[in-house]
Amino acid sequence: MYNLLTPNIASYELLDSGNYEKLERFGEYILARPEPQAVWDKSLSDEIWQKKASAIFKKTKGRDQLSPEERGEWHNIKKMPEKWLMNYEQGKTKLKFKLSLSSFKHVGIFPEQAANWRYIEEKISLMKDGKNALQQAPKVLNLFAYTGGASLVAKANGADITHVDSVKQVISWSRENMEASNLTDIRWVIEDALKFVKREVKRGKKYNGIILDPPAYGRGPDGEKWVLEEGLNELLKNCLELLDENHHFFILNLYSMGFSAVIAETIIRQNKTDIQNPEMGELVLEDSFQKKLPLGVFYRFSTV
Incomplete structure (x- = not known):
């Protein structure tokens, strides 16, 4: 059987996607970062993305020697810490994750x-x-x-x-x-x-x-x-x-x-x-x- 699995996490939300980017909420902070699979159009305007985002990842030239991922930098649109905690709760499981803005667009x-x-x-x-x-x-x-x-x-x-x-x-x-x-x-x-x-x-x-x-x-x-x-x-x-x-x-x-x-x-x-x-x-x-x-x-x- 071929399934599409879509999780539901209260502390995370994919707000919008498109034009090779995604706009996501991790806890109380909203991030915009590249997403090569988002080949469609955004549903929200660029102006709304700019207004909502706490930080935006921008690519810089050059790649890691053995990685297909391009490095880049985060631009803080609104003040946010470089590291913060995000709660995770599903079923009986309750965890906390330390998140951080990395040079490879990942957050942890x-x-x-x-x-x-x-x-x-x-x-x-x-x-x-x-x-x-x-x-x-x-x-x-x-x-x-x-x-x-x-x-x-x-x-x-x-x-x-x-x-x-x-x-x-x-x-x-x-x-x-x-x-x-x-x-x-x-x-x-x-x-x-x-x-x-x-x-x-x-x-x-x-x-x-x-x-x-x-x-x-x-x-x-x-x-x-x-x-x-x-x-x-x-x-x-x-x-x-x-x-x-x-x-x-x-x-x-x-x-x-x-x-x-x-x-x-x-x-x-x-x-x-x-x-x-x-x-x-x-x-x-x-x-x-x-x-x-x-x-x-x-x-x-x-x-x-």
Whole structure:
């Protein structure tokens, strides 16, 4: 079944989109930043965007050596802090995220992922309290974990979480989010994701949940080169070996515009034939004018 997943977060709102930009509210602040998928017209005028926005991201020339993203600068239209906290509440999960204006237009949270966070909460709850419940805390692995949204959701719902990212500064950001959310005991690993999972396979480790959110391009802490098209197949093969046979969930997100959910499905099904409860589709944010903005594809499955 092909699904369009649109989360609903009280502290976030996509106000408008178009002309390769998006206007978003994160808590009490409104930001305007580039969005290559917003190929349609804006519904609001440029004047209204200027009036509403607390800060606007403007591209500057030049790209990072291994990133397709252009650097830029934030222009403060109205006074706002460089860092602020945003509340997140869904179901039983209540978290706080530290947000910040970065030179790559990101702010520290991908709100479309809340659709997967809800899924994580549901699956961990079933593993803990449902039929044939586990006798111990579910073990969850979050790869390319960024600022830790999925890690925090898993931990808040009782999982034993291992959080892997290759960037030390991002791990520090994740730790601040954990502390702001009054959580403890997440296992932090600063390492190349493929190296980590290969070692875990050799050790015979098993996980009840695996979350993958690989970028199109990246670098490991020792300069390892990551290119999605070249590394995804090998990474998925190793990750699937780490899944507990009887109790598991698996989430793969892909942001590269050249990849579809069908590619994810084909690779996974070639390496695992006994998939239960599969779902695939797109992560979508809908603006105030009912325009649907696609922000990545997903493939996920679970035994619960």
